[in-house]
Amino acid sequence: MEPKKCKYSIGAADIVALVFCILGGSFTAISVGFALNLPAVQAHSTGNAALFPLIFGAVGLPFLIVGIVTAAVSAHKRAEIRRVVSEGYYVAAEVVNIRPNYSVQVNGQCPYVLECHYRDPATGTLHVFLSRNLYFCPAELQGSQVRVYVDRARMDRYYVDVEGALPDVQVH
Numbered sequence: 489m490e491p492k493k494c495k496y497s498i499g500a501a502d503i504v505a506l507v508f509c510i511l512g513g514s515f516t517a518i519s520v521g522f523a524l525n526l527p528a529v530q531a532h533s534t535g536n537a538a539l540f541p542l543i544f545g546a547v548g549l550p551f552l553i554v555g556i557v558t559a560a561v562s563a564h565k566r567a568e569i570r571r572v573v574s575e576g577y578y579v580a581a582e583v584v585n586i587r588p589n590y591s592v593q594v595n596g597q598c599p600y601v602l603e604c605h606y607r608d609p610a611t612g613t614l615h616v617f618l619s620r621n622l623y624f625c626p627a628e629l630q631g632s633q634v635r636v637y638v639d640r641a642r643m644d645r646y647y648v649d650v651e652g653a654l655p656d657v658q659v660h
Contacts, residue, residue, distance in 0.1 A: 501562050508555030515548025569647050571639075578635040578649070581606035581617055586630055589621055599623050604634055604648055619648035629653055 522529055523541040530537040581604035588598040599621035606615045617636045634653040639645035 505559035508551045512548045512552025519544035573637045578637045579606045580633045581636045583629045
């Protein structure tokens with residue numbers, strides 16, 4: 489059986505990680521270049537040229553570290569989603585609300601989020617799951633059941649399978 493594919497898009501954290509890695513890597517590379525060629529730099533400059541590698545390194549290394557850490561956290565979240573989906577344990581949750589996510593705005597429009605409820609029959613606990621941001625209104629899902637892939641050990645690690653409940657959607 490072919491493994492289930494889960495959709496996720498490039499988010500703000502991915503863009504920040506990319507920009508910070510590029511800037512930090514560039515400044516760090518310039519710092520290393522200055523440090524390796526310090527005699528030539530001192531011969532063609534006035535003042536204390538030994539500060540150049542320190543200044544560029546002091547600016548570049550924090551940017552590079554923040555970019556790498558942000559990229560690692562984003563990759564870890566994606567891997568966690570893939571793991572939860574590949575294990576194949578899911579519950580059928582009811583879509584009780586389709587609401588705009590006002591904390592995000594793209595081209596003046598807010599994406600939609602599905603709020604799904606699942607009541608655990610063994611404990612009676614109500615679990616509320618939120619889907620990823622959707623840039624179309626899936627009104628036909630209101631009141632229907634969707635698969636929510638969950639981690640057996642922790643219910644707060646999940647993936648709402650919106651695509652599995654919808655027909656093929658192409659936004660133009």
